[in-house]
Amino acid sequence: MSGQHPRDGIREACESFLDAYGSRDLDRLRGLMSHREDLVVLGTHRDLRFTGWTAFEAALADQFAAMGRMAVRTSGFEASLLAGGRAACAALTVDCDGTVSGNPVRAEGLRITLTLEVRDGTWRIVQLHWSVPQDGSLLRPEECDAPGGGEDPDDIADAFAAYEELARRVTESVNRRRFDFSRDIAPLVAGDFVEIVNGVPYGPDAVRQTFAPLVEAVGGGAAFSWTVALESGRVLTDGTVLLITTARVVLSGRGRPRVDDRYRITNVLRRSPTGQWVFVHQHRSELAESAADVDPADNTGPERAASWARRTGW
Structure with a gap:
């Protein structure tokens, strides 16, 4: 992050997440997400809630097994710095095209909010919330762990x-x-x-x-x-x-x-x-x-x- 404007680093982390997701690259995602139990991932439906990296990684692995490469395009990006630049909230507009179980899938106008923190000099995603079109979600519902607590x-x-x-x-x-x-x-x-x-x-x-x-x-x-x-x-x-x-x-x-x-x-x-x-x-x-x-x-x-x-x- 040295010499880089904070918002550039935030955008880079968000776009790296989307690229890693579209290419089904779990190794890259591991490097971008928090591995603590404070990670929370939410989708549109009630069952789309994952607490902790282990639960989310398992859901991704299951999904990637059925998913072909997904083309992910970002058409909008906003970011707000928090806590003196040590945390941030980013909002993106995303379109996706690809296949799931061999069937074509297209989702337009997804809205994604990410909360990030600087950890060990790198932006890490600690919370993710996406809203998908009314006809369904790209993530399969799974049973999720109980929600985690905060530090204070x-x-x-x-x-x-x-x-x-x-x-x-x-x-x-x-x-x-x-x-x-x-x-x-x-x-x-x-x-x-x-x-x-x-x-x-x-x-x-x-x-x-x-x-x-x-x-x-x-x-x-x-x-x-x-x-x-x-x-x-x-x-x-x-x-x-x-x-x-x-x-x-x-x-x-x-x-x-x-x-x-x-x-x-x-x-x-x-x-x-x-x-x-x-x-x-x-x-x-x-x-x-x-x-x-x-x-x-x-x-x-x-x-x-x-x-x-x-x-x-x-």
Whole structure:
């Protein structure tokens, strides 16, 4: 990394990962990934969760046995440095073409978020989350180990408590018809915040738009609920944490269709100079048990919220 701009090193590590994956090169992947139990890999479906290199390596070996060489192309790259340049979060847009069990496979517009740390002078991938097209995943579901813990339970607990309080406060203010994004959410979102929802990136302004149809629906008699649960967490460095969470968003009311959406979310939070935890990045994938009368084409960000109001009659 000497003499190299940090973002260049991050991009190089991410592209090396994709190239090694496409060429089924487990040896190169071993050199790029964390070998500790803090490695967490998430896919779109509930069963696509791997904790630790051993579990992920076994899944890759099984997949590579059935997979031909995969052409992987990157069409978008963003990176944010964390913890004074000792950690980073990167988001990529990827297209893949290849074969699995002799059958052609194409996946376009995959969104991949990687969290990396500098270890022994080299960027290592410590967390990976990818969202794939609605028709399925390139990884086969496997049973996974229980989630690992972080180095500082107090920071993880404090950051998640801030998340829980955010969900509680927003639920209360929306239902009381007093919601104000600038007061209730904006102070907890970093200026360079990026959220990836089912493969589409959104900044703070787009997140703000998400709430307008919800507020309108509650004004029409709906009840809104937002709850979150912690699956696992780890400290990237002092003052920066990675949380793997699930969330449930419900919109209901007498005589109206019920919306009940559930998500798995990768969150990166940073402690501000005032001690407040703020969101730097989120990557959200909808879980299969979500139930709503909504067109899948509207299943992202503000379009999702607008679809609730339009298609459920709120």
